[in-house]
Amino acid sequence: MDLGRARKILNVAHSAFVSMDEEGRITYWNIRAEETFGLGRDEAVGRLLSETIIPERDREAHQAGLRRFLETGTGPVIDNRLELTAIRADGSEFPIELIVSALREGEAEEWTFHGFVSDISERREQEVERQLLLDQLERALAGSEQRLQAIVDSLAEAITIRGRDDRLIYANRAALERLGMSSVEELAAADPRELMGSYSAFGEDGRELSMDDLPSVRLLRGEQPEPLMMRTLDARTGGESWVLLKAAAVRDPDGEIEAAVTIIEDVTVSKRAQLRGEFLATVATVLASSLDYQQTLRNVAGLAVPQIADWCAVDLFDEDGAREPVAIAHVDPARLETAAKLREYEPEQLNPEQGLGRVRRTGESLIYNDIADELLVAAAVDEEHLRLLREVGMRSVLVVPLTARGRTIGALTMVSAESRRTFDDTDLEFAGQIAERAALAVENARLYSERSEIARTLQNSLLPEALPELPGWEIAALYRPAGQESEVGGDFYDFWEAGEDWLMMIGDVTGKGVRAAAVTSLVRHAAWTASEFDSRPAHLLERVNAALRRRPALSVCTALCLRIRDSEATVASGGHPLLWRLGENGVEEVGRHGTLLGAFAQARWPEQSFTIKPGETLVAITDGVTDTLGGDDERFGTERLAALLGDVREGSPMAIRESLIAALESFQVGAQADDTALVVMRRVPKGSRASAQRSAPESAIGV
Amino acid sequence: MAIARPLEIEQHSDGDAVVLTLRGELDIATVPRLEQAVDAALAGAPRELKIDLRPLAFLDSSGLRQFILLADRAREEGWRLALIRPGQPTLSIFQITRAEENLPFIDVPEQS
Numbered sequence: 060m061d062l063g064r065a066r067k068i069l070n071v072a073h074s075a076f077v078s079m080d081e082e083g084r085i086t087y088w089n090i091r092a093e094e095t096f097g098l099g100r101d102e103a104v105g106r107l108l109s110e111t112i113i114p115e116r117d118r119e120a121h122q123a124g125l126r127r128f129l130e131t132g133t134g135p136v137i138d139n140r141l142e143l144t145a146i147r148a149d150g151s152e153f154p155i156e157l158i159v160s161a162l163r164e165g166e167a168e169e170w171t172f173h174g175f176v177s178d179i180s181e182r183r184e185q186e187v188e189r190q191l192l193l194d195q196l197e198r199a200l201a202g203s204e205q206r207l208q209a210i211v212d213s214l215a216e217a218i219t220i221r222g223r224d225d226r227l228i229y230a231n232r233a234a235l236e237r238l239g240m241s242s243v244e245e246l247a248a249a250d251p252r253e254l255m256g257s258y259s260a261f262g263e264d265g266r267e268l269s270m271d272d273l274p275s276v277r278l279l280r281g282e283q284p285e286p287l288m289m290r291t292l293d294a295r296t297g298g299e300s301w302v303l304l305k306a307a308a309v310r311d312p313d314g315e316i317e318a319a320v321t322i323i324e325d326v327t328v329s330k331r332a333q334l335r336g337e338f339l340a341t342v343a344t345v346l347a348s349s350l351d352y353q354q355t356l357r358n359v360a361g362l363a364v365p366q367i368a369d370w371c372a373v374d375l376f377d378e379d380g381a382r383e384p385v386a387i388a389h390v391d392p393a394r395l396e397t398a399a400k401l402r403e404y405e406p407e408q409l410n411p412e413q414g415l416g417r418v419r420r421t422g423e424s425l426i427y428n429d430i431a432d433e434l435l436v437a438a439a440v441d442e443e444h445l446r447l448l449r450e451v452g453m454r455s456v457l458v459v460p461l462t463a464r465g466r467t468i469g470a471l472t473m474v475s476a477e478s479r480r481t482f483d484d485t486d487l488e489f490a491g492q493i494a495e496r497a498a499l500a501v502e503n504a505r506l507y508s509e510r511s512e513i514a515r516t517l518q519n520s521l522l523p524e525a526l527p528e529l530p531g532w533e534i535a536a537l538y539r540p541a542g543q544e545s546e547v548g549g550d551f552y553d554f555w556e557a558g559e560d561w562l563m564m565i566g567d568v569t570g571k572g573v574r575a576a577a578v579t580s581l582v583r584h585a586a587w588t589a590s591e592f593d594s595r596p597a598h599l600l601e602r603v604n605a606a607l608r609r610r611p612a613l614s615v616c617t618a619l620c621l622r623i624r625d626s627e628a629t630v631a632s633g634g635h636p637l638l639w640r641l642g643e644n645g646v647e648e649v650g651r652h653g654t655l656l657g658a659f660a661q662a663r664w665p666e667q668s669f670t671i672k673p674g675e676t677l678v679a680i681t682d683g684v685t686d687t688l689g690g691d692d693e694r695f696g697t698e699r700l701a702a703l704l705g706d707v708r709e710g711s712p713m714a715i716r717e718s719l720i721a722a723l724e725s726f727q728v729g730a731q732a733d734d735t736a737l738v739v740m741r742r743v744p745k746g747s748r749a750s751a752q753r754s755a756p757e758s759a760i761g762v
Numbered sequence: 763m764a765i766a767r768p769l770e771i772e773q774h775s776d777g778d779a780v781v782l783t784l785r786g787e788l789d790i791a792t793v794p795r796l797e798q799a800v801d802a803a804l805a806g807a808p809r810e811l812k813i814d815l816r817p818l819a820f821l822d823s824s825g826l827r828q829f830i831l832l833a834d835r836a837r838e839e840g841w842r843l844a845l846i847r848p849g850q851p852t853l854s855i856f857q858i859t860r861a862e863e864n865l866p867f868i869d870v871p872e873q874s
Contacts, residue, residue, distance in 0.1 A: 569823045613834065615827050617859065634859030655859035658830045662860070682855075686822060694820065696851070733822070 075176040079108045081169050083125055095155075095178050098148040112145045112176075114152055128161065129170065137161050142179065154183045192220075192228060192318060217302075217323035220309070221275040223316070225251045234323060261290045265366075274306035275319035288330070297429075297454060297481035301330035335489050338362070342493055346500035350507050353385050355500055359493065360388035367489070368473035368480075370398070370451075373497065375461070375469035376419050380409055385469070397450050404444045415458060415470050422467045424459045424491065428481045452476045459490045461498035468498060527554045529561050529623065529740075535712035537720065537737040541683070541730070549575040550681045550734035553583055557590040559624060564599070565679045565738055566618035566635065578614045581606055582656070586620070596620035596631035597664040600656060604633065607657025615657040619650075619679050626742070628677070629668040634658070636685065639678040639701075640669075641708035641715075646701050674744035676712065678704060683735035684719070689726040699726075712739035768792075771799040779810035779844075785817040788825035796828055809841060812868075815848040821855055833865055844868045 075095040078087035088103040096103075096112055103111060109118045128134040136159050145155045156177040163170045217234035219227050227246050230238060238254055240246045246254075252270055260268040270276055274284035287304040303326050309318040345358045356373045363371035372387040382405075387398050409416030418425055427434075430453050439445035454475050461469035471494040475482060526534050536552060549568040554561065564586055568578045582603050589602035599620050607614045617635035621628060630638050634655030637648040653664035671677070680700070687695040699722075707718045716739050723735070769792035770785040780803040788796060803811055813829075815821075829845060836843035847853065847867045856862040 567823065569827045613827065613831055615823070615830065617823065632858075634861070636858060652858050652860055654864070655826070655830075655861055658827075658859070658861065659864040661864060682823065686820075692819070694851075 075178075077108065077112075077174050077176060079172040079174070081125075081129060081171075083107050083109055083122070085111060086171065087173075092176065095176060096145070096147050111148075114144055114146050117144070145176070153178060153180045155179060186224075188223070188317070192222060216325075219275070219321045219323065221251070221279065221319045221321065223279055223318065225270070225276060225279065227251060227254065228318065237323065257294050259292045259294065261292075263288045263290070273321070274304050275321040278306045278308055278319040279316060281316075288326075292478065292480060294479060297475070297479050299480055300325060300327040302326065331485060331489075334366075335492070338366070339492055339496065342496050346496055350504045352501045352504035356497060357386040357388070359497060360386040363473065363493070364388045365390045365478065367486070369476045369478050370472075370474035372398075372472040372474075373461075373469060374415060374472070375501065376409075376415075376467065380411075380416070380419060382409055382415060394451075397447055401444075401447050401451070404440060404447075415472070418458050418460050418470045419467050422460050422462060424457065424487055426455070426457045426482055426487055428455045430454060430456065454479055455482045457482045457487055457490055459487065459494045461494050461501065463498045463502040468501060470494075471497060527556070527561070529554075531743050532623070533712050533741045533743060535716040535739045537716055537735065539683075539731070539735045541733050541735070549579065550683060550736040551579050551583070552679075552736050552738050553586075555587060555590070557594045560590075560594045561623040562586075562590055562594060562596075562599070563621045563623070563679070563738060563740070564618055565681060565736055566616055566633075567681045567683075567734070567736075568614075568616045578607070578610075578616060581610075581614075582616055582618065586618075594622055595666065596622055596629055597653075597666045600631055600633040600653060600664045601662075604654070604656045604662055608660075610657070613657070615655055617682075618656055621677070621679065623671075626670050626672070627668060628671050629666055631664045631666045633664060636680055636682055639680075639704055640671075641676040641678065641704055642672065643675075646705045646708060671742045673742050674709075676708060676715065676739060676741040678715065678740075679738045681734065681736045683731075683733035684723065684737065686733055687723050687727050687731075687735070688729065690728050695723065695726055712741050715739045769795050771795060773799065773803055776812065778808060779812050779842075780804075780806065780808040781812045781814060783814040783817060785819075787820040788818060788828075789820065789822040790824040793824050793828050796825070800832065804841070807841075810844060811836070811841060812844045812846060814846040815852060816846055818848055818852050821852050823855070826855055826859060826861060829865055830861065836866075842866075846870050 075092035076087070076089040077085060077092050080086050085103050085106050085108050088098075088100040092103070093099055098111065109121045113121050124134055124136055128137070138158070138160060141157045141159075143155055143157055144152050146152050156179050157174055159172055159174040161170050161172050212232040217237050218229075218231045219234045220229040222228045227238075227249070229243055230240065230246050235241065235243070235246065238246065239257065240249070260272075262268055262272070268287075268289060272287065274287050277284040284306060289302050289304060291300050291302060292298070293300075303324045304321055305324070306319045306321045308316045309320060311317045341362060342359050345362065346352075346355050360371040360373055370387065370389050373385045375383045375385055377383060384402060387395065389395055389398070409419060411417060411420040414425070432449070435445060435448040435453075439448055451474070456472065456474050458470050458472045460467045461471060471490060473482070473486075473490055526536055534554075538550065538552065540550070549570055550566070551568070552563070552565040554563050556562075564583070566579070566582060568575045568582065570578075585603045585606040586599045589599045592598075600618060603616070603618060607616060616633070618633045619630065619635040619638060620633070621630045621638065630650040632638075632650055632653045634653065637650050637652070640647050640649045649669060650667040651665040654662035685695055685697055685700055689695065703719065703722050704715070707715050710718065716737060719737060768786045769788055772783040772785070774781050774783075782799055782803055784796070786792070800811070811832075813832075832843055843866050845865055845867050847869050853862065856865065856867075
């Protein structure tokens with residue numbers, strides 16, 4: 060290669076580059092060499108290298124080495140990386156790294172020597188500094204300061220000091236134990252990245268952490284780190300702990316960061332308590348969110364992984380000791396297939412001596428830690444079974460009973476596998492708390508479904524089985540209870556025949572539940588009985604009022620009673636919203652207000668009679684319609700109802716019913732607050748076929 | 763379930779009477795609050811309990827039932843109940859049920 064071109068390249072090289080002839084005179088000196096040694100090329104070239112860059116005390120050795128090389132063609136300096144001391148033009152010494160090559164064109168030619176020189180002062184300084192700090196610490200902590208060392212060592216908090224090169228240069232006794240080191244010397248020698256090797260570390264968000272996330276390391280990088288809450292898993296023991304790391308800077312007199320002190324506080328107990336409290340609150344919310352306990356148990360199992368265990372399963376037991384697997388969860392859905400295959404190996408009937416069967420029999424928890432392969436071999440029924448068991452890789456298992464009213468109704472199983480965690484007593488206690496809530500949810504759901512069944516039966520008994528066929532009339536009705544399925548609503552309507560007449564009654568008993576159902580039943584029976592003697596609406600209301608007044612506790616009810624005799628209608632209200640009449644003249648309320656039933660000694664029920672023309676429609680409602688709550692705290696109200704009825708007055712009863720439902724649904728904000736009942740009756744228009752049209756009562760809940 | 767809507771109850775004395783002023787909505791969700799307030803007001807055995815319904819925005823049948831119970835209780839226990847008549851729409855439930863003529867309503871000039 061053309062030497063000129065090579066030198067041009069070498070001139071811009073990152074390292075200093077120096078060439079020398081057999082006499083030891085400098086023949087080349089690049090720009091970096093000028094900077095490194097503080098000497099210009101023109102001055103350097105031609106001078107003896109030894110007198111230029113080698114300290115006086117080493118020059119003799121240099122000359123001897125050179126002579127030896129020229130005689131033998133080999134030497135220890137050539138082609139090796141060396142750390143030496145050099146001098147600058149001003150006489151100051153500094154450490155360098157040197158690589159020297161020797162070249163010669165042919166046997167007869169002279170040798171030339173070429174060296175790359177790097178200034179390693181900075182690297183050296185750091186090492187020296189670390190040693191100095193270590194010495195200072197040792198001095199500070201030893202001798203007269205032995206007490207301080209004793210104090211620092213007696214602290215429960217682990218304390219470490221990290222030097223600028225990220226190495227740990229000090230650790231107190233607690234920190235050494237945590238790191239598995241026997242002495243500060245061993246620690247100082249260790250590669251800082253390997254120190255975390257036996258631990259897996261995770262942030263609060265579950266993200267795996269590396270050394271670069273540690274506050275001390277970030278502090279040394281010039282950042283201002285917040286304290287770090289870190290979860291660690293010791294790969295050897297499977298133990299989990301939570302530590303809070305806080306770092307503070309140690310600065311030299313110039314204010315430069317010299318080292319970072321970390322205080323490592325073990326907060327496992329309080330952090331677990333906090334997480335578990337939060338988790339239990341979530342579990343309670345999930346369990347209360349629905350009465351479908353199978354689904355909620357699946358949701359709870361899903362919450363438990365991977366935070367608490369790698370696997371979480373819930374099984375319920377039936378009376379005969381057979382198991383019903385309800386839920387199994389793992390973060391990785393693919394692994395659930397393994398679980399499904401394993402399930403096939405499990406007998407329908409549980410073995411009362413082990414696992415779930417034992418928990419069912421004794422009602423006590425089980426915990427297995429560090430499950431050995433022999434156990435799997437013993438448990439496996441065939442090769443495939445063993446393969447699957449090994450595939451799961453269980454390390455620890457805990458099983459806690461689901462107990463309701465003293466009976467073990469199921470079990471919650473947690474398995475630690477790939478996380479390599481082991482379970483301890485606090486885990487057992489925690490799993491027990493989850494199981495307690497889960498058992499309660501199952502029990503409540505079962506009780507509730509019984510109650511709902513009773514409520515449905517009761518409610519159905521309070522409504523007519525089917526709307527009657529009234530000759531010359533079309534009828535539609537709606538009954539929609541508010542609130543829970545297990546509650547009986549207080550609204551009702553009824554139709555019955557009394558001699559020549561048809562009677563319709565719609566009412567609202569204050570209150571809900573079985574008490575309201577009993578009052579409703581009383582009201583209907585009183586009205587039926589009264590109508591056998593006298594079918595006038597005022598008479599029926601009077602008898603109902605009297606029956607309610609005889610009850611020991613205040614039982615009040617509103618009711619509207621309508622009698623139809625051919626085209627003649629008579630209506631009376633016992634504290635109930637008035638009847639609406641939709642006719643040629645528009646929409647109007649008919650009848651007069653009467654006294655609330657069951658409430659007062661003084662009462663009257665004025666009747667009003669009128670003729671209904673063909674095509675006219677009567678609408679009776681309960682106050683659930685007008686009290687429906689919309690946005691801005693506004694009620695649906697009488698005016699909105701009147702306007703709506705006016706718009707739809709020519710429609711069939713079914714169409715009117717549907718329009719009203721739609722209007723209430725779009726108006727309503729939030730859940731339906733009150734029961735809603737509605738009866739719409741139209742005298743069949745002339746020319747229509749006189750067959751009655753009916754719709755079945757609707758008891759769908761929720762709007 | 764009904765959303766619990768606020769009911770504010772304020773108590774003050776007016777001579778021999780204790781006055782409860784009801785603001786907001788009296789329904790199945792807030793009736794227990796009225797019961798508590800009435801018990802507290804009657805603990806001092808006043809001769810008269812006045813309930814000011816004028817600031818009340820809404821009242822349902824559970825609320826109405828409560829006033830009927832209170833009127834019965836006043837008769838039995840020998841103290842006087844007075845309901846300060848509200849305007850519409852709160853008054854309408856008392857009119858529809860004819861409770862207005864059966865409960866001890868009084869009228870007071872603006873801001874007693």
